[in-house]
Amino acid sequence: DGGITQSPKYLFRKEGQNVTLSCEQNLNHDAMYWYRQDPGQGLRLIYYSQIVNDFQKGDIAEGYSVSREKKESFPLTVTSAQKNPTAFYLCASSTDSGSYEQYFGPGTRLTVT
Amino acid sequence: DAKTTQPPSMDCAEGRAANLPCNHSTISGNEYVYWYRQIHSQGPQYIIHGLKNNETNEMASLIITEDRKSSTLILPHATLRDTAVYYCIVRAVSSGSARQLTFGSGTQLTVLP
Numbered sequence A: 001d002g003g004i005t006q007s008p009k010y011l012f013r014k015e016g017q018n019v020t021l022s023c024e025q026n027l028n029h030d031a032m033y034w035y036r037q038d039p040g041q042g043l044r045l046i047y048y049s050q051i052v053n054d055f056q057k058g059d060i061a062e063g064y065s066v067s068r069e070k071k072e073s074f075p076l077t078v079t080s081a082q083k084n085p086t087a088f089y090l091c092a093s094s095t096d097s098g099s100y101e102q103y104f105g106p107g108t109r110l111t112v113t
Numbered sequence B: 001d002a003k004t005t006q007p008p009s010m011d012c013a014e015g016r017a018a019n020l021p022c023n024h025s026t027i028s029g030n031e032y033v034y035w036y037r038q039i040h041s042q043g044p045q046y047i048i049h050g051l052k053n054n055e056t057n058e059m060a061s062l063i064i065t066e067d068r069k070s071s072t073l074i075l076p077h078a079t080l081r082d083t084a085v086y087y088c089i090v091r092a093v094s095s096g097s098a099r100q101l102t103f104g105s106g107t108q109l110t111v112l113p
Helices: none
Strands: A004-007 A010-013 A019-025 A031-037 A043-051 A054-057 A064-066 A076-078 A087-094 A108-112 B009-013 B018-023 B031-038 B045-050 B061-064 B070-075 B084-092 B107-112
Touching (some): A043 A064, B018 B031, B018 B107, B045 B070, B070 B084
Parallel strands (some): B009 B107
Antiparallel strands (some): A064 A076, A087 A108, B018 B070
């Protein structure tokens, strides 16, 4: 089945620890995205990447880092510098042509205490 | 990208058509209207998109007014599984550009048995 996988579904960490969220896609999409969602809110863009080895900051990049070493993978690291890391994190991918609709993974719910 | 306005919530009886409105009065000529939905605690799902013509697919129909300042998403026979938050998004699409999606608060559709 083609799609986007995120793991794990639930993640718990202590404050002050860095944590890396996984995102893999087998849709052969060039572009990938990370969004954050807080309870009752819409999605906000953290980072996006249009091509391997290139990425741009979104609206709320502070305290996060990403890498794009392979087309299929776009991991997100939530660093200890992120003041409010507890949230629902969503990864998406899209083609770089046509209608550009984005396909989303199931999300990772991160809780930091 | 143009701003969109949606009602915060709507109810619909199971088996009836659900009509979800969206205002986008500042839409530009090169901006498309996209609809996504998000079932609780899942990633958003692409539904449909259009530029100025009405569109239909297996999930829904999209009706865009002639002046393009508003649109309506129609789920022809709503089921309980259609209960979700529905997002209307306006976004310009250009060749070679992977653009982020700007999610507002959306409309919480509740399908009642």
